[in-house]
Each structure stands twice: as structure tokens, then as C-alpha cells.
Amino acid sequence: MTADAAALWEKYDTQVRGRAPEVFGVVTERDGPLVRTHYGTHGVVDHQDLSAVDDLPGLVRRTREEFARRGEPVTWKVYSHDGPRLTETLLAAGFTPGTPRSLLVAQVADVPSTDVKPRDYWLGLPYGDQERLRRLVEAAPEQRRPVSELEHDMDILSLWRHSRPVDLVWSERVEGTEFSAVDAITRPLPELLHAAADRARQARAPRTASRYLVAEASGDLVPVHLAAGFHEVAEVTPYRWAPPGEPARERPVRTLFSDPEHGALFRRFEQRFEVTYETADKGVTEPPGSVTWHMDAIDDWRDPLCREVEAVIARGLRARTRPGDRLYQLKWYVNGTVVDPARVGGPGRHPWVSCSYLPDENVIQVTGDLRMGTYGDHRERSLCVFGAELVAEVEEELTGLLGTVLRRDGQPVGNVWTFGP
Incomplete structure (x- = not known):
């Protein structure tokens, strides 16, 4: 890892990792260095450094029991910095690993601006166009967060060509930190990342413009992030477990x-x-x-x-x-x-x-x-x-x-x- 990547990982590790998200309609719970986020339809686990946790199997068991009680499938994000103990404990508890993704961080100042002016997703967008873009979103590779999870809680920008919306980037400001998150893009287009950086540079109040961007990507999406000024600071692997039964289809x-x-x-x-x-x-x-x-x-x-x-x-x-x-x-x-x-x-x-x-x-x-x-x-x-x-x-x-x-x-x-x- 380069010195720049190490410094960016330290920023992410101290400010973002294991932080309870401020999202309307969800419930968050802390269990030591662990954060469980309950969406009602599914759940996500994030954590800070777990090396000081003596009873890691007990922490995993409590977490699984809590999601089982709510009937929520759960995704546990495991970082390459976490070491093998967490992975072994999750596998023993019945979790299944998904496709690893690169954790990418950039200084907002290093990401170019774009001459293409995106529009806010919902403003004036006919329902037919919304449905067409939903299909495009569903076909996008798995990234930091699905648009269905935070559709009404983030900035969703659309790129237009010939008076039609053709691509999306969805992002969010990580409140209380210096970060904005690029939750996903529909295709490996530099303009989408540039648009997200432009939005992150906009201050909603004095001194609230973001200094850093974080994203997760794999495959063809990684090079476009690197070319836009991101650094690969870690690998993150989603580990998944689901209780018996059909989960709820909508948030409470x-x-x-x-x-x-x-x-x-x-x-x-x-x-x-x-x-x-x-x-x-x-x-x-x-x-x-x-x-x-x-x-x-x-x-x-x-x-x-x-x-x-x-x-x-x-x-x-x-x-x-x-x-x-x-x-x-x-x-x-x-x-x-x-x-x-x-x-x-x-x-x-x-x-x-x-x-x-x-x-x-x-x-x-x-x-x-x-x-x-x-x-x-x-x-x-x-x-x-x-x-x-x-x-x-x-x-x-x-x-x-x-x-x-x-x-x-x-x-x-x-x-x-x-x-x-």
C-alpha cells in the first residue's frame, strides 16, 4: 500500500468504519465496536477494529440472533485489515462470502469536475423514465449500497442525452465526517464520478463541503475510479446470512x-x-x-x-x-x-x-x-x-x-x- 493509500485508509478507518448511519426509517444498534443497521427488509453490519474483542463468536451469535428475531437477511462487511479470525468465525456461524470489492478513497480536490451538468433524479422525471432507470440500476454491478436501500435518503443524479436520462450516480454525505460516499454508479463512466465529486464539493452550510470520497467497486468499475483519482485502500468482502422465512418487502x-x-x-x-x-x-x-x-x-x-x-x-x-x-x-x-x-x-x-x-x-x-x-x-x-x-x-x-x-x-x-x- 502506498503512503497516500495508507493515509486515506486511516481517515476512513477513524471517521467512517463502524459509524452508525443517519438514515430515515431505519434502526441502528451498537454492540461494542459493532454497528447493526436494521432496514426492516434486511440488515447491514459494520464495525471498527475487533482485535480487542475476546468473545468474537459470542458477538457473532448475538448479531445473528438479533437479525433472526427480526426476520432480516444480513450482510456483514469484512475488511482485508481485519485478519482471518473474523472470517473464520463468520464461516463457522453459517455466513457465506460474496464477491470481494475494492474499497476506494479519494481526496475530493483530486477528482476532476465535469462539464456535463447532471440533474437531480426525481425532479420532473416522468414515472416511465423512473422505471427505465430502475431497470438500469438493477443491472448495475454490486457496489457500496443498492439504490433501493437509500433511494429517498441520498443525492441521486442523472445524466441525460438527447433529452432522456441514461445513467445515474447515487451518493450521500456521511454526516459528522469529512466524507461523502459514492454508493454506486450505473456504468464505468468518468462523468458520473466527476458529478459526485462536484456535489461533494458543494457546502450545505459553512465548512460542510466534503474533503474525501469513498466508494466500493469491482471488475471494470475499478479502473474508472482509479483514473478519477481514487486509491485502493483495502478489500471489503460481504458475508451474508439469512434466517428462515420470507423477509419483509418494504421498510416499516x-x-x-x-x-x-x-x-x-x-x-x-x-x-x-x-x-x-x-x-x-x-x-x-x-x-x-x-x-x-x-x-x-x-x-x-x-x-x-x-x-x-x-x-x-x-x-x-x-x-x-x-x-x-x-x-x-x-x-x-x-x-x-x-x-x-x-x-x-x-x-x-x-x-x-x-x-x-x-x-x-x-x-x-x-x-x-x-x-x-x-x-x-x-x-x-x-x-x-x-x-x-x-x-x-x-x-x-x-x-x-x-x-x-x-x-x-x-x-x-x-x-x-x-x-x-
Whole structure:
């Protein structure tokens, strides 16, 4: 290893290796120098130096048991610097080695810029083009991370030719370090790495531009990285193990924006509740069985009263959701979220994601079949709960917290409330 490569490995080893990723919708656990990342569909193990671990078989056994409990296949990243003890322990525990990849690190300043100006992946991209690019991504060689794992958590740049997107690079800033990661490229094109370096050079805040880039590659992808200024600092081999059974196909919590299900659900909500972004100031058509309360006492989402309200609604939704239900949180022209209520909340799980009311924007929370949910109207400063089963769970507690009911079934109940003095 050259002196430059050794210095870059030291930077990676001290800053990135064994670091818990900051990724929406996943759960991370530390076990000494080990980090387990649970995506709900699969898991990844990374670690710092394990030479001081006396009971390495016990650490591997605990890790396997944890992924088995969650029903997640797991990939354990083994570095060439780790020595044979870890490899032997993993093989004895039933892990199977995959294809080794080169771990490549570059100083961002050493990677050339590109005259080709890539576009952010999702902005204005028709669904047909998205699907075509997904197929291109699926055919790409295995690299640092699959795009399906972090699709909504990274920068995804597309290169275009003749008004069509033809290639992708997906990358992420490794928060709290001097690194950005090139998670993968679709083909061995220098422009893709140059575009990733240009993005890494962009500072989101003072002194936050990245100084280093890290990537993993094999085969024909390695020379293009080396030519772009990367150094091969180690070899990394994925060791894999899967528990019996079929893993989940989606995360417990996902973001949504241009996904077809997001748009379709929004259209159904707008049609049923007779509201659009342009007409939201006039409120929605509240359905039979709904109850609406004043929220004038809440000026900030961090208000303890707001948290109590959210806790009541979360308990009601948890009690009334059915197997297979998905809970959606929607805002006009903003990323939404979808939650599997049966897989969030409680020890070792992603926290319950619930938002019924915000003082500064309208927010929708609804099951996929629209049978129950909430609508927080920030202009009227009101909260509507609909769906007889949900109302039955929360009405008494919410009335105790919020006081007078404003409407039932969309009709005033005799209370008068106006803006102004």
C-alpha cells in the first residue's frame, strides 16, 4: 500500500468504519465496536477494529440472533485489515462470502469536475423514465449500497442525452465526517464520478463541503475510479446470512413523493373530502362520524399539549388499524410518509411516526382505504378526526385535553368561534 493509500485508509478507518448511519426509517444498534443497521427488509453490519474483542463468536451469535428475531437477511462487511479470525468465525456461524470489492478513497480536490451538468433524479422525471432507470440500476454491478436501500435518503443524479436520462450516480454525505460516499454508479463512466465529486464539493452550510470520497467497486468499475483519482485502500468482502422465512418487502417507515401510490392516494383524498391545495383555505368536507376540535391553544408542535394530543391519536390508530393496514401522512407538494403500524413503536423499533396537527401547515393522516384518519387545518386552527372506530377510541380523551367540540359530522354544534378580538 502506498503512503497516500495508507493515509486515506486511516481517515476512513477513524471517521467512517463502524459509524452508525443517519438514515430515515431505519434502526441502528451498537454492540461494542459493532454497528447493526436494521432496514426492516434486511440488515447491514459494520464495525471498527475487533482485535480487542475476546468473545468474537459470542458477538457473532448475538448479531445473528438479533437479525433472526427480526426476520432480516444480513450482510456483514469484512475488511482485508481485519485478519482471518473474523472470517473464520463468520464461516463457522453459517455466513457465506460474496464477491470481494475494492474499497476506494479519494481526496475530493483530486477528482476532476465535469462539464456535463447532471440533474437531480426525481425532479420532473416522468414515472416511465423512473422505471427505465430502475431497470438500469438493477443491472448495475454490486457496489457500496443498492439504490433501493437509500433511494429517498441520498443525492441521486442523472445524466441525460438527447433529452432522456441514461445513467445515474447515487451518493450521500456521511454526516459528522469529512466524507461523502459514492454508493454506486450505473456504468464505468468518468462523468458520473466527476458529478459526485462536484456535489461533494458543494457546502450545505459553512465548512460542510466534503474533503474525501469513498466508494466500493469491482471488475471494470475499478479502473474508472482509479483514473478519477481514487486509491485502493483495502478489500471489503460481504458475508451474508439469512434466517428462515420470507423477509419483509418494504421498510416499516418510508418516504413518498413521486411514487404512484402517493399521487393516487392524494387524488382519492381530494375527491372524497372535496379539497385541493388551492381550496384548502376553505376547509374540507368533513364526513359523517367525524368530530372537530379547536386547536387554538397550540402555537408550536413542541408544545406539551400537542404531544399529548398526538399520543392519544397514536394509541387510537394503533388500536384500530388492521393487519396489512398502512398509515399515510400527506402534505401538499411535500414528501409524505407511509408507516406499517404493526412494525413501529416499542423497544428496538423505529419510533411511531404520527403527526395530526401542525400550527403552520395543513397535514393529512389517513389509512390507505381512507376509512379513518385526521385532518389538521392550520388556518382554522382545528383538528378533525374521522372514522367512527377511531373517533370512539379518542373522543373522550381529546375532549378532556382540548375542551369544546367545534363540529360533529361536519356540522356546527352551537359553539361560536371567530378570528380576531
